[in-house]
Amino acid sequence: MPITLVGAHVNGKPNYLTVAFCGIVQASPAMIAVTLGKMHHTNEGIRENRCFSVSIPSRHMVEVTDYCGIVSGKRVDKSRVFETFYGKLEKAPMIRDCPVNLECRLADVLDFGGASEVFIGEIVESYAEERYLCNEIPDIEKINPIVFSMYDNNYWGIGERLGKAWCAGKNFGEVNDGKKVENDKPKEDKFHCKCNWKEIGKGV
Amino acid sequence: MPITLVGAHVNGKPNYLTVAFCGIVQASPAMIAVTLGKMHHTNEGIRENRCFSVSIPSRHMVEVTDYCGIVSGKRVDKSRVFETFYGKLEKAPMIRDCPVNLECRLADVLDFGGASEVFIGEIVESYAEERYLCNEIPDIEKINPIVFSMYDNNYWGIGERLGKAWCAGKNFGEVNDGKKVENDKPKEDKFHCKCNWKEIGKGV
Numbered sequence: 516m517p518i519t520l521v522g523a524h525v526n527g528k529p530n531y532l533t534v535a536f537c538g539i540v541q542a543s544p545a546m547i548a549v550t551l552g553k554m555h556h557t558n559e560g561i562r563e564n565r566c567f568s569v570s571i572p573s574r575h576m577v578e579v580t581d582y583c584g585i586v587s588g589k590r591v592d593k594s595r596v597f598e599t600f601y602g603k604l605e606k607a608p609m610i611r612d613c614p615v616n617l618e619c620r621l622a623d624v625l626d627f628g629g630a631s632e633v634f635i636g637e638i639v640e641s642y643a644e645e646r647y648l649c650n651e652i653p654d655i656e657k658i659n660p661i662v663f664s665m666y667d668n669n670y671w672g673i674g675e676r677l678g679k680a681w682c683a684g685k686n687f688g689e690v691n692d693g694k695k696v697e698n699d700k701p702k703e704d705k706f707h708c709k710c711n712w713k714e715i716g717k718g719v
Numbered sequence: 720m721p722i723t724l725v726g727a728h729v730n731g732k733p734n735y736l737t738v739a740f741c742g743i744v745q746a747s748p749a750m751i752a753v754t755l756g757k758m759h760h761t762n763e764g765i766r767e768n769r770c771f772s773v774s775i776p777s778r779h780m781v782e783v784t785d786y787c788g789i790v791s792g793k794r795v796d797k798s799r800v801f802e803t804f805y806g807k808l809e810k811a812p813m814i815r816d817c818p819v820n821l822e823c824r825l826a827d828v829l830d831f832g833g834a835s836e837v838f839i840g841e842i843v844e845s846y847a848e849e850r851y852l853c854n855e856i857p858d859i860e861k862i863n864p865i866v867f868s869m870y871d872n873n874y875w876g877i878g879e880r881l882g883k884a885w886c887a888g889k890n891f892g893e894v895n896d897g898k899k900v901e902n903d904k905p906k907e908d909k910f911h912c913k914c915n916w917k918e919i920g921k922g923v
Binding site for chain 2: 516517535536537538539540541542543544546548550574577578579580581582583584585586591622623625627628629630631633635649650652653654655661662663664666667668669670671672673674675676677678679680681682683684685686687688
């Protein structure tokens with residue numbers, strides 16, 4: 516699971532909660548889902564303001580990220596833990612230190628009959644400093660996101676590159692059934708990058 | 720994003736599709752979401768049989784995993800690409816080679832107005848060989864799952880351990896506001912492991 520920080524305005528102040536139950540819903544319109552326990556402080560803010568953010572912390576932020584999952588905004592003011600910035604929506608606080616921030620308009624709230632609820636957000640805009648991009652695309656090696664394994668409850672970094680999608684398996688078909696599989700989506704390699712905060716579009 | 724293989728019976732045969740838009744919906748009742756383009760072969764099978772599987776391939780399976788994302792079951796028979804096994808549901812084929820397999824009953828299908836649809840599955844059972852477990856818990860270092868970065872379209876391995884959840888951030892609070900944060904969930908370290916396929920429960 517990916518480690519994210521979900522931001523919302525609660526009682527007029529930014530609040531951030533660590534969330535691992537998070538997944539891309541679809542690419543277009545770009546939507547993301549985050550699951551939060553119903554008792555969390557953040558939920559009220561998302562409902563009230565109909566928006567939230569999903570920020571991707573970098574591995575050097577593992578301590579502060581874990582801290583946001585340990586302490587509740589109900590008893591600790593987390594509004595100054597990070598330097599906050601805003602995008603198009605007024606009440607979706609985002610984190611200056613995070614390499615990628617997604618600004619979301621609340622699209623739906625789902626309840627599957629458990630102790631948590633699922634917030635579906637339409638990604639209105641996404642933000643990254645150019646130093647985290649390569650060829651205008653977020654670069655996972657520069658972002659250094661955190662992966663979470665459950666029950667043993669460990670945080671992990673990203674390891675080595677294993678291959679290219681729509682490419683690594685090309686020869687598998689040839690070897691296994693003599694059938695040529697076309698690589699219909701040739702991918703460019705990474706190249707030189709540039710710098711500073713910019714909108715990187717809805718589709719990220 | 721995590722790389723998964725979604726399995727379903729289509730026209731009476733197992734079919735497997737590579738999916739990265741996948742996330743945990745909630746822990747209890749245990750539910751998972753996978754997003755599939757509406758045109759995929761797999762979707763018909765999930766609808767017809769009201770069940771599917773989510774399997775976690777290991778890094779040594781990157782070629783065959785990519786292959787399942789390149790070729791469509793509409794034109795290539797993928798039923799023999801893997802050795803299939805079944806659990807409690809009759810038509811949710813799972814992959815013997817994958818370290819973790821989740822067997823899901825279809826709970827809902829969501830459409831947010833794009834070219835894809837979201838299948839919500841209630842995890843009926845999960846399976847792993849004991850050699851992938853540690854202390855009865857799936858061990859990410861043994862599983863060696865694959866992470867996907869989008870637009871640059873690369874597969875990645877898991878890297879080094881960065882810290883323990885509900886623990887790594889304990890001192891952040893002390894340092895930053897003088898407030899002691901209790902670590903209310905002490906975690907055991909990993910220890911000696913055992914072997915062979917077993918059910919590891921719904922909550923994985």
